[in-house]
Amino acid sequence: MAGRRLTEKQRQRIARQQDNRRARLSKRVEQALLTSGNSDTLHGRVISRHGQHLLVQDEEGKDHHCLFRQNLGEIVCGDRVLWQVASDDQGVVVSLLPRTTVLSRPDYSGRDKPLAANITQLIVVLAPKPAPTGYLTDQYLVAAELIGVKALITLNKADLLEAKEWREFQQQYAYYEEIGYPMVGVSARREHGLEPLMERLSGETSILVGQSGVGKSSLINALIPHRDETIGELSETSGLGRHTTSVATLHFLENGGEIIDSPGVRSFRLGKITRQQLETGFREFAPFLGQCQFSNCTHRSEPGCALIEASHAGVIHLERLKNFLHMAEQLGKSR
């Protein structure tokens, strides 16, 4: 990422601009609260965030365009908040309620930036096209383990392959099921067959992740009939609807589930984690951790390495160990 590194001068200028913008915004927020004279606080759910603007849904299911107090930190899609009405079409978020989980990734400067909050399930979407990279999949699965949410693998675009090829495609990922990650096969293009996915969404707040083009947005469209119309309405009232694919956006399902569409993440890097955390991010390694001959074993080539032995015995999939080693190599490096 060396090409994207900023000079100290550029960094200072950006920081100054951000300070100025924040100061201006703070003034606007306080002004809006003053003029409304209304101090009732209401519960809300953050549907999406566009820069300094939030789309917040109230408890009746109505959406409000909100600013937020600048001392609240990063507010993201899925957050639960308290807010006040400032004017007919605008509110101000005054408090961020505690999160159960937060999914983050490092921004351009390497700082952890939250992407979505209060999720309970991470859904990795794979498709025959664009061809999956196992490395990205495993990074997502490690993230799910570390933040403590369930993970589900969804193979999309079943319609692209003949039945036999599709079975082979599914077979390629069967080892994930053995590890304990459920897998469902679907097609966003077919009218029927989404039930196995729908069942897994019930009662959960799920986030769809995966390469751009695998069909995350199409799946949400297929799961939520009439969604397009709703989006149309939003864009008229707030101007926000049109950009829903460029930011994480929360959607409500008929079965009570909630689902977050995230923008295509080409390279998802884990935040700063320790080697030990990375090891626990591969759930099938658990029985073997601490069993190596050397207590500081890197699991690369040491004699008596329990992980290498397990991979030779076919208990740990070779691809998983390879991806672990690759991730471990990235840990110590500066960005």
Ligand SMILES: Nc1nc2c(ncn2[C@@H]2O[C@H](COP(=O)(O)OP(=O)(O)O)[C@@H](O)[C@H]2O)c(=O)[nH]1
């Ligand atoms: N054949 C087929 N195409 C699909 C399917 N799901 C999505 N697509 C297509 O794949 C492309 C990318 O879909 P999109 O939902 O934007 O992917 P996203 O980037 O993951 O949100 C679009 O051209 C979709 O029409 C599917 O199940 N079958």
Ligand SMILES: [Mg+2]
């Ligand atoms: Mg999309």
Ligand SMILES: [Zn+2]
């Ligand atoms: Zn080892």
